[in-house]
Amino acid sequence: MTDISASPAGKSKGSSLLELDSRTRRRNAAERRFQIYGIVAIAIALAALLMLLVSIFSGGSSAFRQTFATFDMTLPAEQLDPEGNRDPAEMARVTTIGYQNVLRAGLVAAVRDAGIVPDGVADADITGILSPEAAADLRNRVLANPDLIGTTVDIDALVHGRIDGYFKGRVTMESAVRDANITPERLQIAEAMVENGLMSTRFNWGFVTKPDASDQRPEAAGLGVALLGSLYMMLVVLVLAVPIGVAASIYLEEFAPKNRFTDVIEVNISNLAAVPSIVFGILGLAIFINFAHLPQSAPIVGGLVLTLMTVPTIIISTRASLRAVPPSIRDAALGVGASRMQSVFHHVLPLAMPGILTGTIIGLAQALGETAPLLLIGMVAFVRDYPDAPPEGLFDPASALPVQVYNWTQRADPAFVERASGAIIVLLAFLLVMNAIAIILRRRFERRW
Amino acid sequence: MSVLWITLIVLAIAAIAYGVSRRKAIEETKGDVRRLHSLPSYYGWFSFISSAVPAFLVLLVWLVIQPMIIGNRVNDALQLPEDATIVQGMAATRDARAVSVALDEALSRGVLQQGDIAQFAADPASLGPALRDADIELSVIVTPQLLDAARVYSSTVSMLNTLMAIVVIGIAIVGAGYAIRRITPDFRARNVVERMVMLLLIGASVIAILTTIAIVLSMVFETVNFFRQYPWTEFFFSFTWAPVFQGISQLGLLPLLWGTLYISAIALAVAVPIGLFSAIYLAEYASKSVRSVAKPLIEILAGIPTIVYGLFALITVGPLLRDWIAQPLGLGSSGSSVATAGLVMGIMIIPFISSLSDDIINAVPQSLRDGSLGLGATRSETIRQVVLPAALPGIVGAVLLAASRAIGETMIVVLGAGAAARISGNPFEAMTTITVKIVSQLTGDTDFNSPETLVAFALGLTLFVITLTLNIFALYIVRKYREQYE
Numbered sequence: 001m002t003d004i005s006a007s008p009a010g011k012s013k014g015s016s017l018l019e020l021d022s023r024t025r026r027r028n029a030a031e032r033r034f035q036i037y038g039i040v041a042i043a044i045a046l047a048a049l050l051m052l053l054v055s056i057f058s059g060g061s062s063a064f065r066q067t068f069a070t071f072d073m074t075l076p077a078e079q080l081d082p083e084g085n086r087d088p089a090e091m092a093r094v095t096t097i098g099y100q101n102v103l104r105a106g107l108v109a110a111v112r113d114a115g116i117v118p119d120g121v122a123d124a125d126i127t128g129i130l131s132p133e134a135a136a137d138l139r140n141r142v143l144a145n146p147d148l149i150g151t152t153v154d155i156d157a158l159v160h161g162r163i164d165g166y167f168k169g170r171v172t173m174e175s176a177v178r179d180a181n182i183t184p185e186r187l188q189i190a191e192a193m194v195e196n197g198l199m200s201t202r203f204n205w206g207f208v209t210k211p212d213a214s215d216q217r218p219e220a221a222g223l224g225v226a227l228l229g230s231l232y233m234m235l236v237v238l239v240l241a242v243p244i245g246v247a248a249s250i251y252l253e254e255f256a257p258k259n260r261f262t263d264v265i266e267v268n269i270s271n272l273a274a275v276p277s278i279v280f281g282i283l284g285l286a287i288f289i290n291f292a293h294l295p296q297s298a299p300i301v302g303g304l305v306l307t308l309m310t311v312p313t314i315i316i317s318t319r320a321s322l323r324a325v326p327p328s329i330r331d332a333a334l335g336v337g338a339s340r341m342q343s344v345f346h347h348v349l350p351l352a353m354p355g356i357l358t359g360t361i362i363g364l365a366q367a368l369g370e371t372a373p374l375l376l377i378g379m380v381a382f383v384r385d386y387p388d389a390p391p392e393g394l395f396d397p398a399s400a401l402p403v404q405v406y407n408w409t410q411r412a413d414p415a416f417v418e419r420a421s422g423a424i425i426v427l428l429a430f431l432l433v434m435n436a437i438a439i440i441l442r443r444r445f446e447r448r449w
Numbered sequence: 450m451s452v453l454w455i456t457l458i459v460l461a462i463a464a465i466a467y468g469v470s471r472r473k474a475i476e477e478t479k480g481d482v483r484r485l486h487s488l489p490s491y492y493g494w495f496s497f498i499s500s501a502v503p504a505f506l507v508l509l510v511w512l513v514i515q516p517m518i519i520g521n522r523v524n525d526a527l528q529l530p531e532d533a534t535i536v537q538g539m540a541a542t543r544d545a546r547a548v549s550v551a552l553d554e555a556l557s558r559g560v561l562q563q564g565d566i567a568q569f570a571a572d573p574a575s576l577g578p579a580l581r582d583a584d585i586e587l588s589v590i591v592t593p594q595l596l597d598a599a600r601v602y603s604s605t606v607s608m609l610n611t612l613m614a615i616v617v618i619g620i621a622i623v624g625a626g627y628a629i630r631r632i633t634p635d636f637r638a639r640n641v642v643e644r645m646v647m648l649l650l651i652g653a654s655v656i657a658i659l660t661t662i663a664i665v666l667s668m669v670f671e672t673v674n675f676f677r678q679y680p681w682t683e684f685f686f687s688f689t690w691a692p693v694f695q696g697i698s699q700l701g702l703l704p705l706l707w708g709t710l711y712i713s714a715i716a717l718a719v720a721v722p723i724g725l726f727s728a729i730y731l732a733e734y735a736s737k738s739v740r741s742v743a744k745p746l747i748e749i750l751a752g753i754p755t756i757v758y759g760l761f762a763l764i765t766v767g768p769l770l771r772d773w774i775a776q777p778l779g780l781g782s783s784g785s786s787v788a789t790a791g792l793v794m795g796i797m798i799i800p801f802i803s804s805l806s807d808d809i810i811n812a813v814p815q816s817l818r819d820g821s822l823g824l825g826a827t828r829s830e831t832i833r834q835v836v837l838p839a840a841l842p843g844i845v846g847a848v849l850l851a852a853s854r855a856i857g858e859t860m861i862v863v864l865g866a867g868a869a870a871r872i873s874g875n876p877f878e879a880m881t882t883i884t885v886k887i888v889s890q891l892t893g894d895t896d897f898n899s900p901e902t903l904v905a906f907a908l909g910l911t912l913f914v915i916t917l918t919l920n921i922f923a924l925y926i927v928r929k930y931r932e933q934y935e
Binding site: 043051055056271276281286287339361370372376409 | 451452453513516517520542543624639643646647649650651652653654655656657658660661662663667668670671722723724725726727729730731734743746747749750752753754755756757758760761763764765796799800801827828829830832833850853854856857858859860863864884887888891892894897905908909912913917920921924
């Protein structure tokens with residue numbers, strides 16, 4: 001080890017230190033390439049996220065707007081209330097068809113009065129722009145308030161999904177020629193109506209509040225039942241998963257002796273957190289529906305299945321926040337004579353609360369977006385009736401937000417794709433709010449020991 | 450009496466028991482609480498728990514059993530054939546319930562009188578129109594048996610509900626009375642209450658085990674049923690999947706397994722390089738501010754529900770791949786394809802790989818890096834030759850976890866991969882997976898006696914076993930690796 005003075009190998013004499021030789025240059029290039037790979041990878045991931053959000057928002061934001069025909073008409077008493085008693089029970093005998101005729105006549109009169117159609121146009125082309133749902137809406141409105149009969153009212157009628165699609169750019173004059181549901185003439189009438197203020201596209205609360213509609217009426221489909229169903233399921237998850245998860249974590253973290261039994265529980269929990277969600281659906285179908293005979297499509301079954309899925313998530317985050325409470329707190333409590341149970345419930349648990357809440361909210365957000373298990377327990381069924389108030393309503397059929405999205409993607413009319421994207425916007429909005437609350441809670445109450 | 454009311458009454462009884470016992474404990478000491486063994490509130494909690502917990506347990510069990518009893522009695526009244534399936538039985542019960550609800554509605558509105566119902570028994574067909582006149586919806590066709598069943602239904606329900614209320618509230622009162630009688634100053638209330646709470650805590654932990662047992666049992670039973678009707682060799686080794694309702698189906702696992710693995714492989718081919726390189730960049734190169742922005746943004750991808758990815762595959766990625774790659778190259782004309790599902794699933798699992806790898810790379814001790822840099826290696830050389838080999842077992846674990854996630858993923862493949870079971874190498878063709886077939890065999894009209902439905906349970910069990918093996922293996926590797934540097 002004495003010949004330290006050996007000249008550096010591979011380096012020609014006389015080259016300057018300020019000049020990089022080819023090998024160093026190659027190595028520096030490799031270094032730069034490697035960094036660029038990293039940047040490109042992050043860029044691709046972020047671009048994918050951006051593309052996903054843009055595709056959903058550009059396709060779905062129009063679902064919140066809907067085209068309505070607005071005009072005045074007098075509701076004829078002799079047709080809608082033949083007995084003249086204004087008694088809702090008697091008036092209910094007039095079916096939707098009766099209202100449809102009235103509404104159509106009113107629309108034709110309004111359009112012809114405005115003088116925007118040439119005389120040659122058939123009445124059928126004018127009435128064809130209305131949605132079949134419009135008459136049902138009018139009927140509900142009149143039955144709720146019989147005094148409207150005989151007066152002149154403002155009508156806000158849903159128009160046919162294809163007309164709505166025309167104003168949103170989904171339907172064109174060319175496609176209308178080939179379409180059995182719409183003709184170019186009707187589109188022209190609709191355009192003339194817009195110019196005359198008889199028709200407008202505006203924000204539509206019905207998308208969020210109304211129930212689902214049949215295959216032929218995308219314009220009337222809404223998220224009301226799905227939102228209620230999801231809300232009920234979240235209630236069930238909150239009521240069941242949080243106490244169970246927190247209790248299990250307290251036992252495992254604070255009291256459990258280290259033995260075979262608790263080892264089995266621990267391995268179980270970490271595996272349950274990674275079981276594919278569809279397997280929980282099979283469990284729900286076999287146990288809750290086939291064995292326990294709970295009703296299909298009911299939020300209670302969905303809630304139970306999601307509870308089983310959420311409990312491991314809550315346990316994992318609760319244990320982490322219990323572990324973060326320093327042992328000195330426990331020792332101090334024990335030192336002044338508290339029992340172990342008292343030290344946990346009076347001191348450790350309150351200090352771990354923010355962490356537990358954050359974990360709970362994130363668990364709930366996961367459960368809210370879960371779809372696959374709900375498909376298997378029959379939540380895909382077409383449900384038009386709102387469930388009752390809980391607790392009885394938990395057993396009524398309902399849908400769920402993500403399942404409604406799936407349901408709409410399976411329908412033929414392309415207008416449902418717009419609705420599905422719109423429903424996802426609602427879903428993402430809920431998730432954003434929940435996660436924001438979780439982040440705020442963490443920021444605000446997080447303690448560093 | 451509804452469940453809500455029973456719950457409230459039981460809670461009220463328990464609350465009263467709390468107050469009474471607390472006061473009794475204090476009174477027994479004649480005002481000198483130091484003579485009590487425990488704090489007064491423990492005497493209250495003792496009575497509260499003794500009264501409420503048994504009552505609620507009974508209520509819970511009752512609620513599970515009641516629908517079974519009702520279903521059986523209604524099915525007896527309907528004289529369903531012996532071999533009627535569970536689903537038929539449930540449909541019958543639902544019809545009976547619908548009739549019963551409609552009749553109750555009519556009675557409460559005064560449209561019908563109690564006597565009228567007997568009259569309708571003779572002529573059940575007229576019931577529907579009569580109800581419709583009163584604007585009460587009834588979509589089922591009323592037969593004499595069904596009307597009978599509806600009456601059995603409503604009488605059983607009201608009988609059982611009353612009985613449930615009496616039993617549950619009775620238990621609450623008995624529990625409260627028993628607890629209050631036991632209270633003396635010497636009674637060690639705190640110890641007893643703490644033992645009770647401990648039992649509740651243990652009970653909650655056992656639910657995790659019960660869930661696993663329930664998962665395995667629910668699938669094993671039906672799988673055994675399936676293999677009684679269908680040879681297991683055919684299921685595991687047949688290359689055709691062709692379910693026919695009525696007739697002889699071919700239910701071979703292999704095409705589904707091929708689709709599952711092909712899609713997962715594409716997903717991993719997308720996610721592993723992207724996830725790994727982002728993790729390396731974030732852990733080794735990125736400045737603090739870049740890291741604090743990019744890391745949460747990538748993790749957003751993990752928080753997006755899979756149905757959103759499914760829709761993304763269906764409306765954006767599928768048509769894009771079809772119009773720009775598959776059709777120009779003449780490889781296929783289907784929007785749903787293995788490539789679509791794989792690509793989107795790859796995007797979904799990027800955050801799993803990147804955050805797990807990030808943790809693992811950060812866990813590699815700084816001394817290793819310092820040593821390598823000190824010898825003159827560039828940073829990328831250090832990462833490639835020192836950090837990555839040290840982190841490799843952990844990264845393999847992360848990839849395995851991601852693979853298990855990909856294999857079990859449902860909504861992306863349901864919406865993006867198609868439903869045709871075939872074995873082919875062309876990534877632009879529609880293929881199908883185990884999860885898609887579980888969904889399609891178990892939704893809609895299902896008959897739990899036919900192999901076409903039962904096969905879903907065998908598929909579920911296969912899926913469960915595959916993912917469980919991957920998970921256990923991955924967790925084992927990750928855990929072993931972590932211990933190495935701790």
